[in-house]
Amino acid sequence: MESKADGEDSAVSRLHAKAKSALKRLSKGRRSDGSPDADSPRSQDGSSSRSSQISPSSDASVKPLTLLLFHSRNNNVEALRELLKEKPELVNETDYDGRTALHVAAAYGCLKSARVLLENGANVNAQDRWNSSPLADAKASNHQEVMKLLAEKGGKIMGSHGQEIKSVAPPTILKSDWEIDPAEIDLTNSTKIGKGSFGEIRKVLWRGTPVAVKTILPALSDDKLVVQDFRHEVELLVKVRHPNIVQFLGAVTKKPPLMLITEYLPGGDLHVELKEKGPLPSATIVNYALDIARGVTYLHNGPNTIIHRDLKPRNVLIGECNQLKVGDFGLSKLMKMTNFHDMYKMTGETGSYRYMAPEVFEHRAYDKSVDVFSFAVILYEMFEGSPPFSHVDAYEAARQVARLEKRPPFTKQYPTGMKELIQDCWQGDPYKRPLFVNIIPRLEKMKQEAQAANPPAERSHLWQRRTGHGSG
Missing domain, CATH: 1.10.510.10 (Transferase(Phosphotransferase) domain 1)
Structure with missing residues (x-):
C-alpha cells in the first residue's frame, strides 16, 4: 500500500512533470532561434499568434530556477518545499531582471508561496534591477495579506519600480491631444495583420489613412498593472519623433479595448x-x-x-x-x-x-x-x-x-x-x-x-x- 509520504512525493513529481510538459508544449513549432513558424501571423511589433519568447531552457529539461518561479507564481507549495529541500540555494537566486521567487509571489499575491519561501530563508528585502523590494511589488498590486506578511518579517518598501506604477495618473483629453475617440476606429472594417498574447494588430483606415492599430485584450484592460504599464508606454511613445522610428499617432486609454495607433508600413520587416x-x-x-x-x-x-x-x-x-x-x-x-x-x-x-x-x-x-x-x-x-x-x-x-x-x-x-x-x-x-x-x-x-x-x-x-x- 502506498504511504502518505509516497503519495505526497508522487504529487510533487506530477507537479514538476506538469510544469515541464507545459514548457515543452510552448516550445513546439519553433525554430532554433526561438522565432515562430513561417505560417504564424506576424505583426509590426514582431509578435505572433504564438508566444514571442523562446523557452529559457536549451533542451527538454527545465532549469530549477525556472521551476521555482513557476511554482511560486502558481502557489504550488508542496512542489516549492520539495524543490527547496533538494536545492536550498535556489531561494535567493535571481532571474534576468534580478528578481527572486519572493518578488514573483509578492507581485501576484501568492501568500502561500511567500510563506514557504520565507520559511526557507528568502531575503525579504532583496532588490531587483529597479531596486524594487518584494513589499514594493506587493504594494503596487495592493495585495494586502502578502504586504502584512512581508512587513511582519521585516520587509521594507524599497525602490521606485512599484511606486512609479502607482503614481501615474490616467491621461486625460485635456492634456493629451493624442487621445482618440474609440468611435473613430472601425475594427469591424479592418484587416488583421498580426496577433499576439496581448491582443491583435489590425490595418485600419483612420481619418483617410491606413494605420496599424494594436488592441489590448479587454481581459487585460482590467488588470491594473497592465493598464498602468500601457499608460507608461503611451507616455514614452508620445515623445518619440524621428524619421527612422515607427511613428506613434494616438491611443485609446480611457476604456477597453485599449489601443495604440501607429503608422502602417507595408514593406514588412x-x-x-x-x-x-x-x-x-x-x-x-x-x-x-x-x-x-x-x-x-x-x-x-x-x-x-x-x-x-x-x-x-x-x-x-x-x-x-x-x-x-x-x-x-x-x-x-x-x-x-x-x-x-x-x-x-x-x-x-x-x-x-x-x-x-x-x-x-x-x-x-x-x-x-x-x-x-x-x-x-x-x-x-x-x-x-x-x-x-x-x-x-x-x-x-x-x-x-x-x-x-x-x-x-x-x-x-x-x-x-x-x-x-x-x-x-x-x-x-x-x-x-x-x-x-x-x-x-x-x-x-x-x-x-x-x-x-x-x-x-x-x-x-x-x-x-x-x-x-x-x-x-
Missing part, C-alpha cells in the same frame, strides 16, 4: 527581407545600417535615454523607398502572466538570445551599449545572410558569446572598415563599444567611398520602391 533574399548588397547594407543607427541615436540621446533592449531584424520595419524604421518599444511588457511562460517573459526574458549582449545574458548591470552589441549582430546577419552560430539554438549561441567569448567568422566580402566596426560593436567589454553617435560617421564614410567607386546608374536599383512585402 528586415527578418523577412533576409529570409527571402539572403545576404544583401553592401551598398544596401550601409544604407540600412545608417537608418537603424540614426533611429537608435535619437533614442539614446534624447532628454530621457531610451534603451531599446530588443533590437533585432523582426523589430526593424521597412517603409517606402527602402527606408528602415525601428519599432517595438517593449509591448511584450503588456503580456498578462496567465501561465509559466508569460510570467518568465515578463520577469526575465526581455530581449532575444540571438542578439543579446553578454552582460544581459549574464544578468549583469547594463546600459545603452547593449543596443550597440545587437546592432553588430544585425550588421553581420545582413552580410552573411544568417545570424551568428545558426547551427545551434539561440540560447546556446548566446552562451557561447557570453561565457566562451566566441564570435562568428566572417565569410563574405565586406567593405573597408566594416569588419572593424562590427568587431568594435560586439566587444565583450561594454565600455569599449562605440556610441551610435560615433558609428554614424564611420558608416557615412563607407557610403561615400561606395558611391565614388560605383556610377549612379549602378546604384539606382537601391531606391526603387519595394513591392510584394505587404502584410495586408
Whole structure:
C-alpha cells in the first residue's frame, strides 16, 4: 500500500512533470532561434499568434530556477518545499531582471508561496534591477495579506519600480491631444495583420489613412498593472519623433479595448527581407545600417535615454523607398502572466538570445551599449545572410558569446572598415563599444567611398520602391 509520504512525493513529481510538459508544449513549432513558424501571423511589433519568447531552457529539461518561479507564481507549495529541500540555494537566486521567487509571489499575491519561501530563508528585502523590494511589488498590486506578511518579517518598501506604477495618473483629453475617440476606429472594417498574447494588430483606415492599430485584450484592460504599464508606454511613445522610428499617432486609454495607433508600413520587416533574399548588397547594407543607427541615436540621446533592449531584424520595419524604421518599444511588457511562460517573459526574458549582449545574458548591470552589441549582430546577419552560430539554438549561441567569448567568422566580402566596426560593436567589454553617435560617421564614410567607386546608374536599383512585402 502506498504511504502518505509516497503519495505526497508522487504529487510533487506530477507537479514538476506538469510544469515541464507545459514548457515543452510552448516550445513546439519553433525554430532554433526561438522565432515562430513561417505560417504564424506576424505583426509590426514582431509578435505572433504564438508566444514571442523562446523557452529559457536549451533542451527538454527545465532549469530549477525556472521551476521555482513557476511554482511560486502558481502557489504550488508542496512542489516549492520539495524543490527547496533538494536545492536550498535556489531561494535567493535571481532571474534576468534580478528578481527572486519572493518578488514573483509578492507581485501576484501568492501568500502561500511567500510563506514557504520565507520559511526557507528568502531575503525579504532583496532588490531587483529597479531596486524594487518584494513589499514594493506587493504594494503596487495592493495585495494586502502578502504586504502584512512581508512587513511582519521585516520587509521594507524599497525602490521606485512599484511606486512609479502607482503614481501615474490616467491621461486625460485635456492634456493629451493624442487621445482618440474609440468611435473613430472601425475594427469591424479592418484587416488583421498580426496577433499576439496581448491582443491583435489590425490595418485600419483612420481619418483617410491606413494605420496599424494594436488592441489590448479587454481581459487585460482590467488588470491594473497592465493598464498602468500601457499608460507608461503611451507616455514614452508620445515623445518619440524621428524619421527612422515607427511613428506613434494616438491611443485609446480611457476604456477597453485599449489601443495604440501607429503608422502602417507595408514593406514588412528586415527578418523577412533576409529570409527571402539572403545576404544583401553592401551598398544596401550601409544604407540600412545608417537608418537603424540614426533611429537608435535619437533614442539614446534624447532628454530621457531610451534603451531599446530588443533590437533585432523582426523589430526593424521597412517603409517606402527602402527606408528602415525601428519599432517595438517593449509591448511584450503588456503580456498578462496567465501561465509559466508569460510570467518568465515578463520577469526575465526581455530581449532575444540571438542578439543579446553578454552582460544581459549574464544578468549583469547594463546600459545603452547593449543596443550597440545587437546592432553588430544585425550588421553581420545582413552580410552573411544568417545570424551568428545558426547551427545551434539561440540560447546556446548566446552562451557561447557570453561565457566562451566566441564570435562568428566572417565569410563574405565586406567593405573597408566594416569588419572593424562590427568587431568594435560586439566587444565583450561594454565600455569599449562605440556610441551610435560615433558609428554614424564611420558608416557615412563607407557610403561615400561606395558611391565614388560605383556610377549612379549602378546604384539606382537601391531606391526603387519595394513591392510584394505587404502584410495586408
